[in-house]
Amino acid sequence: MKIKYPNGAPYNPQxxxxxxxxxxxxxxxxxxxxxxxxxxxxxxxxxxRAIIHKKPTPIKITKVDYPKRSAAKITEAFYQTxxxxxYNGIYRGRYIDFEAKSCQTSSFPFSxxxxxxxxxxxxxxxxxxxxxxxxxxxxxxxVYLLPTPLLLTCYEDSLNGGRKSIPxxxxxxxxxxxxxxxxxxxxxxxxxxKVYFKEKDKV
Amino acid sequence: MKIKYPNGAPYNPQxxxxxxxxxxxxxxxxxxxxxxxxxxxxxxxxxxRAIIHKKPTPIKITKVDYPKRSAAKITEAFYQTxxxxxYNGIYRGRYIDFEAKSCQTSSFPFSxxxxxxxxxxxxxxxxxxxxxxxxxxxxxxxVYLLPTPLLLTCYEDSLNGGRKSIPxxxxxxxxxxxxxxxxxxxxxxxxxxKVYFKEKDKV
Numbered sequence: 001m002k003i004k005y006p007n008g009a010p011y012n013p014q015x016x017x018x019x020x021x022x023x024x025x026x027x028x029x030x031x032x033x034x035x036x037x038x039x040x041x042x043x044x045x046x047x048x049r050a051i052i053h054k055k056p057t058p059i060k061i062t063k064v065d066y067p068k069r070s071a072a073k074i075t076e077a078f079y080q081t082x083x084x085x086x087y088n089g090i091y092r093g094r095y096i097d098f099e100a101k102s103c104q105t106s107s108f109p110f111s112x113x114x115x116x117x118x119x120x121x122x123x124x125x126x127x128x129x130x131x132x133x134x135x136x137x138x139x140x141x142x143v144y145l146l147p148t149p150l151l152l153t154c155y156e157d158s159l160n161g162g163r164k165s166i167p168x169x170x171x172x173x174x175x176x177x178x179x180x181x182x183x184x185x186x187x188x189x190x191x192x193x194k195v196y197f198k199e200k201d202k203v
Numbered sequence: 204m205k206i207k208y209p210n211g212a213p214y215n216p217q218x219x220x221x222x223x224x225x226x227x228x229x230x231x232x233x234x235x236x237x238x239x240x241x242x243x244x245x246x247x248x249x250x251x252r253a254i255i256h257k258k259p260t261p262i263k264i265t266k267v268d269y270p271k272r273s274a275a276k277i278t279e280a281f282y283q284t285x286x287x288x289x290y291n292g293i294y295r296g297r298y299i300d301f302e303a304k305s306c307q308t309s310s311f312p313f314s315x316x317x318x319x320x321x322x323x324x325x326x327x328x329x330x331x332x333x334x335x336x337x338x339x340x341x342x343x344x345x346v347y348l349l350p351t352p353l354l355l356t357c358y359e360d361s362l363n364g365g366r367k368s369i370p371x372x373x374x375x376x377x378x379x380x381x382x383x384x385x386x387x388x389x390x391x392x393x394x395x396x397k398v399y400f401k402e403k404d405k406v
Contacts, residue, residue, distance in 0.1 A: 051326055051327060051332075053286060053287050055258050055259060056259045056260065056261035056285075058259035059260075059264075059277065061262075061280075071282070072281070072282060073280075074277065074279070074280040074281065074282070075278065076277070077276075077277040077280055078275070078277065079274070079275060080259075082259075088291060090300075090327060090330045091330075092330075093330060093331030093332070094296075095293040095296075095297065095332075096298075097293075123251075123254055124293060127254060127293045127295075128295075128296030129293045129298075
């Protein structure tokens with residue numbers, strides 16, 4: 001079957017301008033971290049340990065086509081700014097909420113988070129929920145959990161003239177290393193047990 | 204500015220087959236209920252009572268155009284089945300999760316919910332979260348909250364040969380009437396206080 005535009009014109013791939021190489025690489029790396037988290041959440045769901053889902057990307061739909069005898073097709077839409085974080089759900093009876101980011105450099109810039117996302121994490125913490133930042137340092141192949149109070153300390157410092165990013169060394173010293181394995185791939189709930197439920201390491 | 208298709212062809216509204224009148228009406232009614240809930244959640248957020256958001260509709264993107272010097276434009280996408288419910292968040296330190304539906308008839312058919320949504324509500328309840336169904340009976344202009352255990356009783360009955368819908372009379376007898384007002388428009392958290400936190404009516 002030939003792919004066609006909604007008005008019947010043949011599909012011409014040359015019309016589509018692809019992203020720059022840098023963007024493609026960056027987006028692919030982010031996607032693989034996202035995929036690993038999603039698979040971990042599926043495992044947690046299957047084993048009935050937690051109910052945590054990724055929120056869909058918000059999209060503003062501007063044109064929809066309703067072809068006869070087939071599903072509605074969106075023909076024009078745009079990405080929207082997410083109003084909250086990527087992941088939320090329930091774990092051990094508590095509300096859990098976090099943002100996950102993949103970092104390609106040796107420090108995580110605050111420009112990779114929206115101010116309202118930081119505010120959201122702060123509000124969830126205030127309301128008694130579990131909230132944190134999950135960061136993959138791609139070069140080091142390490143994942144760290146940074147509880148919201150620490151994130152806020154660094155963020156407030158940045159607003160008062162301090163550095164505009166959190167260095168890898170800070171995560172190494174104050175963050176919590178998440179073990180990476182086969183199933184679940186990114187076992188962040190073991191870290192949540194230690195930080196938020198004060199559990200000791202299992203022997 | 205003239206609206207054009209991604210390939211430059213002029214926009215022709217006659218090419219777009221509109222939904223049947225029934226669908227448009229149905230969808231509009233559903234939207235107004237959704238809007239009222241969203242506004243209520245905004246009010247709860249502003250007054251710092253709860254952090255509850257609607258999850259974006261999941262969309263499968265199949266084609267994206269990256270025009271020079273402007274935002275990425277999605278040129279082909281399809282609606283996906285949501286994997287969970289529409290709303291979740293945190294209230295009084297607890298996880299809260301619900302599905303909202305507008306009902307145009309005098310009974311609410313189970314066909315308006317996905318099986319996995321019912322399972323999701325049941326799982327959240329099992330994990331100690333607050334989960335329920337929020338139903339607007341459009342003709343009666345009434346909104347009811349039906350806690351998950353009651354929903355499950357009716358659903359199991361329907362699987363065992365019972366009726367495939369929950370009649371309005373059932374909501375009237377066993378559901379909890381939600382007060383409708385100016386701000387918040389649909390004050391479902393007052394009902395949550397009574398059911399899940401055992402609070403008495405305020406004098």
